[in-house]
Amino acid sequence: MRVRAALIVGTGSNHRRHEITTVDSCEHGLGITIDHVPLCPGQVVQVILAEDFARAGRYRVVWVAPPGSARSGEAGIELVSAALAQF
Numbered sequence: 001m002r003v004r005a006a007l008i009v010g011t012g013s014n015h016r017r018h019e020i021t022t023v024d025s026c027e028h029g030l031g032i033t034i035d036h037v038p039l040c041p042g043q044v045v046q047v048i049l050a051e052d053f054a055r056a057g058r059y060r061v062v063w064v065a066p067p068g069s070a071r072s073g074e075a076g077i078e079l080v081s082a083a084l085a086q087f
Contacts (some may be wrong), residue, residue, distance in 0.1 A: 007037060008046040022049070029078040030059065039064050039075050047077070057082040 007018045023031035030047065039045070039061045048056045058080040065071035
């Protein structure tokens with residue numbers, strides 16, 4: 001089931017909030033849409049799910065689909081900390 005979410009990239013006053021959608025989810029991570037959001041593996045981001053606040057927290061980018069591929073515009077992120085961190 002797709003869920004709307006906020007993806008927060010950056011820290012402190014130098015952060016940007018992007019509206020995204022989940023593609024899939026499991027106990028340890030999420031598949032997300034990232035159209036026009038530059039991410040790279042290893043990067044830590046914050047995610048707040050619109051319908052599941054218990055899954056909000058810090059995530060690490062595991063993979064980003066290459067442009068032109070079947071999954072272009074998607075990324076996989078793994079949960080680092082379930083508690084919302086001060087970015």
